[in-house]
Amino acid sequence: MFHLVQRCCSHIPLKRVLSRPSRSQLLTQASACVTKAQEFHCSLRCLKKKKPKEPEPQQLGLLRHDMRSLKDSPKPAVYLGLAGLIPFVSVPVIMAIQQTYYPELAFAQMTYGATIVSFLGGVRWGFALPENSPAKPDWMNLGNSIVPPLLAWFAILFKDDLTPAAIMVIIGLGIALHYDLALLPTYPSWFKALRVLLTLVAIFSLVVTLGLMDVYPEKQLSNSASKSK
Structure with a gap:
């Protein structure tokens, strides 16, 4: 019976188990995604605020x-x-x-x-x-x-x-x-x-x-x- 169970387990693909990230890795990836999203949002706000400066009308100081x-x-x-x-x-x-x-x-x-x-x-x-x-x-x-x-x-x-x-x-x-x-x-x-x-x-x-x-x-x-x- 033990040999049968061992033989069945040997056919199970271990790649899925090994490739599954741990909880700490998931938290790290999530925080990195949040950081990138915040940077992208801030860059959009900066682009909205920084409008091209219009040339001021040159008035004679005289x-x-x-x-x-x-x-x-x-x-x-x-x-x-x-x-x-x-x-x-x-x-x-x-x-x-x-x-x-x-x-x-x-x-x-x-x-x-x-x-x-x-x-x-x-x-x-x-x-x-x-x-x-x-x-x-x-x-x-x-x-x-x-x-x-x-x-x-x-x-x-x-x-x-x-x-x-x-x-x-x-x-x-x-x-x-x-x-x-x-x-x-x-x-x-x-x-x-x-x-x-x-x-x-x-x-x-x-x-x-x-x-x-x-x-x-x-x-x-x-x-x-x-x-x-």
């Missing part, structure tokens, strides 16, 4: 901050800056009152504008040379400050034709303003705001003078002075 600080400008800078606009503004005003285009006044306005353009280039040198200045005396600061004086020199070369001369001065004022606001933004906010105001008025005055050239008849200022005598 409009947001610098122009607001115009009221903080030192009074000497404001008064002297506004006084420096008199040679620009007075020329088209006189022509409009006299209803006459005076080329001598237009040339004087253009020459004064060329002087201002050269002055703006020199300001960068004076700002970059001190040891504690935020602007370094490198090629960027000192090299770009040479461009406005060169444009002013080219403008004076066109003294026989005031239209390209005035256009060259306008370009020089625009480039100097671009340097101070965008390329070399190390000036105080109040100074940049004041620069915008003064530059716009100066450019507008030059444009008005060019427009009056085609509106009013041309007359030499020396001839009108001799007739008045």
Whole structure:
């Protein structure tokens, strides 16, 4: 009888018995599955939360901050800056009152504008040379400050034709303003705001003078002075 039972048991496949995991193995596998499920759930939540950042609209710092600080400008800078606009503004005003285009006044306005353009280039040198200045005396600061004086020199070369001369001065004022606001933004906010105001008025005055050239008849200022005598 014993031999019969032993023979029957020998035919039973032992692979199923041996391959059956124990209780501890089942718990380990279950915990691993739970951990993976939690990680997958957390990854899904992170994907939902982390949305691609939309590019913020680039607003000019000049409009947001610098122009607001115009009221903080030192009074000497404001008064002297506004006084420096008199040679620009007075020329088209006189022509409009006299209803006459005076080329001598237009040339004087253009020459004064060329002087201002050269002055703006020199300001960068004076700002970059001190040891504690935020602007370094490198090629960027000192090299770009040479461009406005060169444009002013080219403008004076066109003294026989005031239209390209005035256009060259306008370009020089625009480039100097671009340097101070965008390329070399190390000036105080109040100074940049004041620069915008003064530059716009100066450019507008030059444009008005060019427009009056085609509106009013041309007359030499020396001839009108001799007739008045």
